[in-house]
Amino acid sequence: MRLFAFAACLILTPCAGAQTAPDMLMAPEEISAAWRxxxxxxxxxxxxxxxxRVxxxxxxxxxxxTQSGTxxxxxxxxxxxxxxxxxxDIVVRTSLYAEARRHLDIYVxxxxxxxxxVISFGNAGTFDRVWLEAATGVASQTGTLALTDTPTGFIALYDDQVVFSADYGAEEGSRCDASSIGAEHSASALAWLPHVAPIHPDILERLSEDARFPCAFSxxxxxxxxxAGRLERWTRTASGDAPAPxxxxxxxxxxxxxxxxxxxxxxLTAATDTLDGVYGAGPDTEAFFEESQRLQEEGDYAGALLVQIQETHHFGPCPEASIGSARxxxxxASALxxxxQDDDTFLELAAGLDALERNDAARAVERFAPFIDREGHAGAAARILTANALIAWGRVGLQARPDxxxxxxxxxxxxxxxxxxDVYWRLGQRYLAAGAPGPAWSLFDLGRQLPRPVEDTPLAEADTLELRMSDLAPYWLPHVETAQ
Known part of the structure; x- marks a missing residue:
């Protein structure tokens, strides 16, 4: 794994009482573990x-x-x-990909x-990269730690210091007074671990190779x-008094x-209302055609063109052979x-499209901006066009058009x-660029739930991004298959 080679790509988330009885007294679907x-x-x-901790x-x-009660x-x-x-009474849902991206961003x-x-933390001093890798669960290469089996599990060493120890409680000398986590729940315990402890990816990889999860680790x-360093010892106990998850x-x-x-x-309200069916099934290709035709009949040729453009934001680019298709x-488009050709407003809009095609983002913004006060599909298209041109213009454009x-x-x-x-992906990208992966993946996830395929739209790129991240931060992205 070579994380630095991918750094540029990243720029493109009924309560019950405490249960601490042994596994045998609980339903097989779930177990509870009290950790000292x-x-x-x-x-x-x-x-x-x-x-x-339970x-x-x-x-x-x-x-x-958590220690704060969350x-x-x-x-x-x-x-x-x-x-x-x-x-x-609010429950916040964050994509695990957003969590992975947040840790990747910190590491990068x-x-x-x-x-x-060596990583510098200002007044706190400097630390070897291995400690950042443990804190973020991300590493640019494997083999940083030396792993050695022991009679009760294994240890990990760094610079001749034992930095991790796992105890499965199987042999004499184990310090556990409760059993290790069995195969049915070990993957869930491993998925939980990075969220509660800074564990190096080399260690997480070694833990994943065992069918059980340790009854003790330090x-x-x-x-x-x-x-100055600290040592934490986590030991599964047969009893304990702690808040119940x-x-x-x-x-x-x-x-x-x-x-x-x-x-x-x-x-997010608009997106969730859409998924809940508040606005029905949404417009189909014929509805866009009828709206565009109506605007042409009213002499609003620019509005008709914007509606045509918004149709592509729903269904992807126009096919090469559109005659006879559902599009x-x-x-x-040629008829419009x-x-x-004799309408000045239409020509202004067309000039903006031409400028964008020729990578003249400044001129494109100038031509598109007068249309952003429109409503409906035409207004949405004008806003997307203007935003895309501003993004293409870059920092200079944002400074030139602070409005x-x-x-x-x-x-x-x-x-x-x-x-x-389309807009879910583009807006999500803005949040990624701003270092806010949580909102970005909320948009990606909601957009991919829309009631129509997204294979031909930019939102499909979210799948590609997630595949790459799965290679870079696998332990933030556990899959249900691993728990079966």
Whole structure:
């Protein structure tokens, strides 16, 4: 794995009481594990902190409670992470791809794509890259740690220091007083682990090779919060008193929102209403053709062209042989061009399209901007065109036209026409560029649920991006198949 080679591509997320009984007393679909967590300095054996943490593991999910009281639920079948803050009835859904992207971004930025061996954290000092790899769960190469089997499990060494130890409780000398996690739930426990502990990918890979999950593990941490280092020991116990994690599904009196709702309230409302059928099935190709024809009959040739353009934002580029196909607006595009030759407004819009084709983004923005006050499909198309031209213009364009915000234009276009898959991808890309993968993947996920295929639209590129990320950050992206 060579992460730095991909860095450029990344620029293109009913409560029950505490259950701590052994597995045999619980339903086979899920088990509960109480973990005693002891924290000490690496240079001393004195325990600085001793607490109990409880987790639940299902066949394709895991749940736990953070130290701040937030209920967390990892759903491998949905590829999503859910969070419910203490005292609130809002459940936030974040794509696991957004979590993976967030950690990838941190790793790429701080390590220069894996090229920097020592990472500087200002006043906190410098740290070997291995500790960043453990914190982010991402590494540019394998083999950083030396792994050695022991009678009870295995250890990992870095620079001749034991930095991780796994105990499966099978032999004399084990420090567990409860069993290891069995094969039916080990994948869920492994998926849970990076969310609660900074574990190096080399170790996660070794853990994945065993059919069980350890009943005890310990690890060393060096970080800006622990510059002198700390040691954490996690031991599964037969009993413990701690907040009880939720059992899926989440409480029915909770309200589900997608990550980014604080920034994209109107957008996500429009998208979810669309998926709930509030606006029906959405316009088909014939509806676009009829709207375009009506506007032509009214003498609004520019509006008719914008409607034709918006049709492509729904159904993809016009086919080469559009005559006789279902893409009627494509078939009549030439006729509209002839009809609009004497209309100045139509020619202004056409000049913008020509400028965009010739990579003259500044001229394209100048020609498109007068149309962004339109409503309906025409207004959505004008906003998308203007936003795309601004993005192509780059930073210079954003400075030259501070009155135009491409993200705002795309958000308005999505609210006006939430059936167009193109805008979900383009707006998601803006959030990715701004370092906000949570909202980006909310848009990608919602757009891919629209009631029509997206194979021929830019949104299909989200699948390609996710495939690449699966290679780079596999342990943030567990799949349900691994739990079966």
């Amino acid at each position: 967590v002891e924290t000490s300095r690496t240079s001393a054996i004195d325990i600085l902190n001793d607490q109990t 987790a639940r593991y299902g066949r394709d999910w895991a749940s736990w409670v 209920q967390m639920w990892l759903d491998m079948s949905q590829g999503a992470l859910f969070a419910k803050a203490e005292g609130q 930025a701080l390590s220069e794509g894996g090229r920097r061996d 690890f060393v941490v060096y970080s800006p919060d622990s510059p 939720v059992i899926p599904p989440m409480p029915q009196d909770s309200t589900l929102v997608y990550a980014g709702a604080d920034r994209l309230s109107a957008v 009627l607006t494509c078939a009549y 061009t002839l009809s609009g 135009l915000d491409p993200a705002q234009l795309l958000a308005e276009a999505l609210v006006m026409d939430p059936f167009a898959p």
